[in-house]
Amino acid sequence: MESKGSNLIKLLLLVNFSVLCVAQDFDFFYFVQQWPGSYCDTDKSCCYPTTGKPDADFGIHGLWPNYNTGSYPSNCDSSNPFKQSQISDLTSSLQREWPTLACPSGNGIQFWTHEWEKHGTCSESNLNQHAYFAAGLSLKQKANLLQSLTSAGIQPDGQFYSLSSIKGAIKDGTGFTPYIECNVDSSGNSQLYQVYLCVDTSGSDFIECPVFPHGKCGSSIEFPTF
Template identity: 70%
Template sequence: MGAMKSYLPIPILAFLIPLFAVLTVAQDFDFFYFVLQWPGSYCDTKQSCCYPTSGKPAEDFGIHGLWPNYNDGSYPSNCDPDSPFDPSKVSDLTGKMKADWPTLACPSNSGLKFWSHEWNKHGTCSESVLDQHGYFQAALNLKKQVDLLQILQNAGINPDGQFYSLESVSGAIKDATGYTPGIQCNADEEGNNQLYQIYLCVDTSGSNIIECPVLPRGGCSSKIEFPSF
């Protein structure tokens, strides 16, 4: 019996070790938040902003990120330190990223720091589905798929410094896309509530907008400012 006790676990361990290795490599998540930010609201704060070295971005929503999330509202982060951001892997996308995913952080820079942060913190948690190039390409494709500024302007909601009802902003986006967005606000220099970020939920392939399993906390009042840029 003693000999059996010694040898019995070996085949079990042989099975469990590769299984454990697979589980630690695969990233599980339930959906993506695709987050777009309004540059006018990013800049109209006490902290202000800096335009990227390529110049002032267009008056349009810019990509903030594509973030893997869980249905309970929590999220994984920094999942693979062995897969750091590599600019050479997205060299063919850099021009588009500068236009659609511009940095507004100070001091003024090219955007590489911003993209590196987004890949290292969020992108590595979805690399079981999207490699580095695929991750940035997916975000650019989603930006092309949903023209948020045009959607709002079609509903008479313009970046003119006026106040609009939160309900009208959310309703315009839902009417156009079919799905309820998450809307996040920040405060301008005078402390006014302003439209800052819009969250759309995307399936785990990174390509299809879906109804959000959970919406982020928005911090918005019932009337929000849509500042110019």
């Protein structure tokens, strides 16, 4: 028979483990922006938001806590669901800078709910819900990817550009080395899809990435129109 003391120790360990699962530490964020022309130019296609076609600019995909090992926490706190009322003052900015392209057409709430509950809750020791989305908006202003690319003569014109020139233009414009993710268009061409930059745990300052995601692009990448 187990003693009351051993049962109490097990209970305390269980409580402590539960707390750790909720308040997980992390090492840095990936700040991920996507090119809408590449999201839409696939066999799956896309649906414009109910607010209308987004601007021909990179849109925020997410701000994702990560570990230096390359793994990441997710869905850290089911007791802290997304609440639209907490970002009411940010909604118009989010619809412009963090738009949804998923089908069926939506107003962004489902997209932001997913991003907060999967990723944002793992950063809540540093950023509450409002601060999390405000941080994403602020980072996008700091890293104007389209300006960095067009300043280097890299235009969203359906032409092909070298991967090295794309990475170089973004590093010159932002000061930090990006990770470039490609997808494949309906014709099988590799195209510029998402750009990852790394951010410190406060969600405010860019840093050099401790680790990059897996995957690679071809040496020549299409930058599709939108």
